Amino acid sequence: MEIPGTERSATGTHYTTQGLPASRRRAYWREALSRTFGAVDMKVGDEVEHGAIRTSLLGPLQAVAVEGEPHQAERSRRLVAASNSDEYVVVKHLSHGTLRVEQDARETHLTTGTLFMYDMARPVRLTVPERFRTKSLVLPRRALGLSESDFRRITAVPLGADTPLGRLVPPLVSRLVDSAATYQAHTGGSVAAHAVSLIQTLVEEQLGFDLQDTPDAARTTLLRIQAYIGEHLTDRDLTPEAIARHHHMSVRYLHKLFELEGVTVHRWIQRRRLDECRRALGRRDARDRSIAAVAHHWGFVSATHFSRSFKDAFGVSPREWRNTAGGTTQP
Structure with a gap:
């Protein structure tokens, strides 16, 4: 009215x-x-x-x-x-x-x-x-x-x-x-x-973001965040939101930084975790650990998802990689 x-x-x-x-x-x-x-x-x-x-x-x-x-x-x-x-x-x-x-x-x-x-x-x-x-x-x-x-x-x-x-x-x-x-x-x-x-x-x-649009400044910020991710890969709560909050930036700006790598934040985290899993499965001193335990340690919740992601990334299953690189064990 x-x-x-x-x-x-x-x-x-x-x-x-x-x-x-x-x-x-x-x-x-x-x-x-x-x-x-x-x-x-x-x-x-x-x-x-x-x-x-x-x-x-x-x-x-x-x-x-x-x-x-x-x-x-x-x-x-x-x-x-x-x-x-x-x-x-x-x-x-x-x-x-x-x-x-x-x-x-x-x-x-x-x-x-x-x-x-x-x-x-x-x-x-x-x-x-x-x-x-x-x-x-x-x-x-x-x-x-x-x-x-x-x-x-x-x-x-x-x-x-x-x-x-x-x-x-x-x-x-x-x-x-x-x-x-x-x-x-x-x-x-x-x-x-x-x-x-x-x-x-x-x-x-x-909010304290590093918004200098120079390639060097953005690259420095990205490297700092990637180092942080590498130190917290075993944390299953390692999400884009948590990473952005820790570095006092928006999720939007975090994704913008990772565009420099041509990859999403989620994909970067997953690939780093897969790399660590492959390294662990290839070590002889870790042969007594199951594949599921290794995957869980590095932040994967689902064993099925881990196996599928591993094969997509490396062309072989986790079991095949372990048998080839580190000797035969039971997963």
Whole structure:
């Protein structure tokens, strides 16, 4: 249902308290904020003088400019569970004023010029103690390619304040929100894709990834990760997610590194484990160990899968290899 004081057009929606009687502004402002950012509990002052929200679609993103007065917005566990907007994150530039954001056991006080992010999939509280102005991009969570643990590390913190990229992105987000309604549909989609890529890179930089795109830097990082894999081959919990978490990077970036080898992370781990199994099965001092025991030691859960993978890799079965290389034993 439409609320009075709202203007809709082909390019977006404009909410404003201007022209409304003083007695209606408070309820209107609460409803406008809730409709824009998903189900939230709003606390605003008894008197609201001015509030305005302008939204525009930009490809798969929503661009939102807000200016208003002190308030607190809280998205509780109950509201998260009842909402269908938890597939989004909000990247917000605080253009004017101060703000306190609480999410994932962090409470951060932010000042004018700061860029930060919060996740609609989990409880969050924003407290704005004075008149403010923000510019936000609301984007699908999946667009950032982050694991759940990475999302929990990146929310409610200033993004890239001390890096060149961190100084570039906040004003870019602000200008993009201001101009979002002016783009044609195909242009807006392209601009949105580039904006998401920049935000994704900034987030990965914030999480501590080595994102230097020089071949030497990427190769050095890859070699370090491969050495780590070699030291943990017997760990059956050695997954791309665990490796990425240990090296403070996203799974997406980990896979990007292994593209330098022309192989997936999973295939690399499997091949290293197969190499170790072949080496073990060929040693005479390990003849008393069964083939299944060797495979299990090096991280293979299924003996059938191990045998099939071994033959695919080396052209002979584990039993044939052991008989040829190390003498006959019973598997």
